[in-house]
Amino acid sequence: MSGDGTRPEIELGASSWVWQRYGLDVAGTRYARGATVRGESSVTVELNRQCTAYDAMAGVDDMTLGLGRVSFAVYGDGVPLWHSGLVRGHERAVPVHVDLTGRRTVRLVVRPHGGAFDRTVPADWAESRFTCR
Structure with missing residues (x-):
């Protein structure tokens, strides 16, 4: 979330609530780390360097x-x-x-598909990682 501008960093002023976690569960599978957001969210990441890929496992948290x-x-x-x-x-x-490749910012978005509960449901970007030089 904060740093010296040389690695990917969440842009707090342009992002929804984010809970960086250790130990997330989706459909009974345990993931070591990741980020949990609400079911209606947008998180902007400034890459701050040349990055080639973003990888994660996206799912609804078992909680x-x-x-x-x-x-x-x-x-x-x-x-x-x-x-x-x-x-x-x-x-x-x-x-x-x-x-x-060639991108400067990444925005991770979660959208609800139902009522009020879906807007607040904990959604996970498990094992979220950027591959950068």
Whole structure:
């Protein structure tokens, strides 16, 4: 989240709430680390260097007890690069792999597909990582 501008950093003023965590569970699978956001969120990351890829496992956190329906999307410099389709609670996390060659910013977006609960459901970008030089 904070740093010296030489590595990827979350742009706090342009981002929703983010909980960087150790130990996330999606559909009974344990992930060592990642970021949890709400079911309606947008997180902007300034890459601050040449990066070639973003990888993660996107899913609804098991703390929802199987409830919640959202979709995940990744944008690079405002251009849509990847979309998950509908992801429900208790469904396996969806693998994310996005080519970031030539990109300066990445925006991770989660959108709800139902009522008020889906807007606040904990959604995970598990094992979230950037590959940079």
